[in-house]
Amino acid sequence: MNNVQYSRASDVPDAIRLLAADPGAKLIAGGTNLIDLMKENVERPSRLIDISRLPLRDVEDTADGGLRIGALVPNSDLAYHPLIEKRYPLLSSAILAGASAQLRNMASVGGNLMQRTRCAYFYDTATPCNKRSPGTGCSALDGLNRNHAILGTSKSCIATNPSDMSVALAALGALVHIAGPTGQRTIALTDFHRLPDDKPHLDTNLGSGEIITAIELPPRGFARNYSYLKIRDRLSYAFALVSVAAALELEGNAISEARLALGGVAHKPWRSLEAEAALHGQAATPDHFGRAADLLLQGATARSQNGFKIELARRAVVRTLMQAASATPQSQAHKKIA
């Protein structure tokens, strides 16, 4: 671990000023990922700007009937927030599928969006990795890639985004509120994370000097027909091989609205409007869900060890949609898959 300078931001503009003043600086909130990466010498910030005391911890109604979630709300608080549990249980479920209780207590909502890949090569400074050291090459392409991406990959990087929360946010059509040197802006969560293309060192479209201030959930919460299913190598405390966030609105047995996002398969939460559109007006049956899964997985490619994830994702999508359709969402407390 390097020696670092430490500053405490007094408010959001102060945080932005501090960021601008030191190009090597990083924001720190819960620190559940950044500190680990610093210990491994993967991240070597010159300065830590502590934003954990900024007043970004509110969950408030928006004018249009949605919710605005402050960037520093701890993951646990959000998962168990009465408004989230009642109106956006998909988000609650996805958060509880991730990490451990201790980590969720520390991790912030904004930090969750900023967490970096768990690719073993990214973590090991003795091996080449384009994400960590641009231009050195991707060790995973022809190496250990059992849990690497099958969608949206590039020749430079096949890393995945490890977040569970982001997958639910993508399905719910969340927005990310950002403040920066030139003012404030809002982008869709699905545009927040990037695909690796030839710049895998950039995980997100957050500009330099910018800070996440809030997440906004649109009014529609899919609180009746939803499910978050996470498939992993042990029954808890492991990153997803594949995860699925599914949300439906049903009129009788006919689907009037479908939302579907995959985790663990790409550099960002994976959504396909085409797959969702194909479900409109269809009956909630495994066949229709299978076709949607095929559309969602269009273009999936495997490397030497991760081919199984394509079929696994397909099956997981169908199962999750069936859970959602039957209003029997996957429990994150009981690991038996419904």
Add this chain to the structure above:
Amino acid sequence: MNAYVGTPTSRVDGRAKVTGAAKYAGEFAADHLLHGFVVAATIPRGRIARLDTSEALKVKGVVDVLTHAHRPPLADKDDAWKDEVAPEKGSPFRPLYDDRIKFNGQPIALVVAEDWETAKFAATLVRVEYEQEAFATDLESERGKAAKVDQPHKPRGDAPAALTRAAVRLEADYVIPSEHHNPMELYATTAVWDGNGSITVYDKTQGVQNVQKFLCSVFGKKPDDIRVLSPYVGGAFGSGLRPQHQVVLATLGALALKRSVRVVLTRQQMYSLGYRPMTIEHVALGAKPDGTLDAVSHEAIAVTSRFEDFSRNDTGWAEQLYKSPNSRLSHKLVHLDVATPCDMRAPGAASGVCALECAMDELAVALKLDPIELRLKCYSDRDQSEDLPYTSKRLRECYARGAEAFGWGRRNPAPRSMRDGKELVGWGMATGVWEALQMPVAARIVLTANGHAEVSCAASDIGTGTYTIVAQVAADALGLPIDNISVRLADSTLPQAPVEGGSWMAASSAHAVLGAAEDIRQELARLAKAMPGSPLADPVNVTLVDGMIASNGAAVSIADVMRHSKVERIEKQKLNQFVEDKSYARNTHSAVFAEVKVDEELGVIRVTRVVSAVAAGRILNTKTGRSQIMGGVVWGIGMALHEETVMDHRFGRIMNANIAEYHIPVNADVHDIDVIFVDEPDERINRLGVKGLGEIGIVGVPAAIANAVYHATGKRIRRFPITLDKLID
């Protein structure tokens, strides 16, 4: 007489452990303590061309950077580096000895600083240039280079011919990956410089006297110069049998700087220590149509380092356990550019019996026999390899009791025949076997007139409960309440003990304590007899009970005897040497039953029930004993479904060297575990009838689970761990 032995006595050190009063190796304080941080090699083979420590030395607070070119003298001869557990053949690894790189992660420098953070930071500034050399780390691609290990084994009959003519034959490779121990406590040493050239070393180890002798020979010191203590150990599981890098490095630092030095390895650095070697277990079984075995052949091909031949008994269990007129075993090693493997819970058996018991299950399917019935058809009351009777063997009862508790009789033998909603249900079983070894151990008891006894022995308690059983045995033998017994362990100046391992310490230490207690009793009897007007003037059949010395109905309080005799303390030390009766075989056995539920579409496996019925002689403490077996079962779940040290062979580097990515079972993976101790009286093995429980709990568990997965799904997975990708193909 037994107020404590055989009861569920709570750990005598439990309070100290949960309140933090129990100190571990990295927690001992010393004046002006320095902290060392290890710089590790990042290539698997070659030499250090240049090692530049100048930038690190400039950091404020850095005291020195020790390297092969800058260090106090280390012994040159191999023998000096051979500890009591070192493989016979080979040249042990020597940290900071020369410029050779023998495995990835090898320590190549020790940065010593006034605080740990500074040392860790400065370690990143040490610049290393290597001359890399061609290397190999992949057992499977190097399998052709396997070389046979000498085994004291005579083939029985003609196994190849019997296999050829077998009515039913099963032959398969089972692949067990390398696995790391991951004890909760990090490897740590605090080497305290005593100011006069002598050093007190607090080390995480399973054998303080082994480490003490090793350090003396490595550093050319006299026995009085170095004292090693390890009062508490937060798990070791075999990884602490041999002295590890950090104890050499901390001692080296203390000698170089004449100050106390602490070295704590990081979790990641612990993957440069020993591990359970990857093995390819080739098993062939031949049976007659009636289901009796006619041939057993077991070949193990295991990884070892280029510099030491580590091998354990993977294959002998097949020959010993089951009746078969023909058998053949062989063990081969492939030398690779990796660290030397070491013992890990039930070394050899955990892997070898896993393969054997999976193969037996496959054979049972081929013969259309119930798996228990097949095992009973070739059940042997004699050790088949030596043709000896056992001191005791209640494996038959293990099968019966385990099957009854599990409900095995309700099993539909057809694969894929049992369901619970969306999940397929599978029931599998396997046999477990381990040795019941005993080693020379000495114990000292000091009884004081206030009715208190201190028992001491150099043996380590690696979390298994040695403190507690020593206290139990002493309390019963001295007739004192257990609260009046204090136990000191794991100090090299205490009476001799070997490393704690192999499941031998319970029986060995218990009998040392028993022997010393009997000498105390005799001394008390002598004193009692000499008392004027003694009611014990002619003591026969003397017993110590409830603080009294008793004989033929008469009794005197121990305190009175000592007071009258003007004896403040009675001290007795006894070395217990077991006389090995070579006319018996000594083993523990188990029958393990597992239930899995498998979501077939998604491949997700849950181990919902395990029943382990164990026959291991007398159980000294049914509470800590049960915990031992449960721990073994949980580890067996990990071995079956999770554990694998993953290496990228292009770099010769372990890529999941942390416990986020190296998976062990978490609570969600562990459901009902039922431990049954089958009553197994054994008057031959030793006076207390004790066999030891450290290893037997894991043996057979991975196979029982793999067999249950087959029964659930119809898929036979022979490459461990059984991850879901292997099921959804």
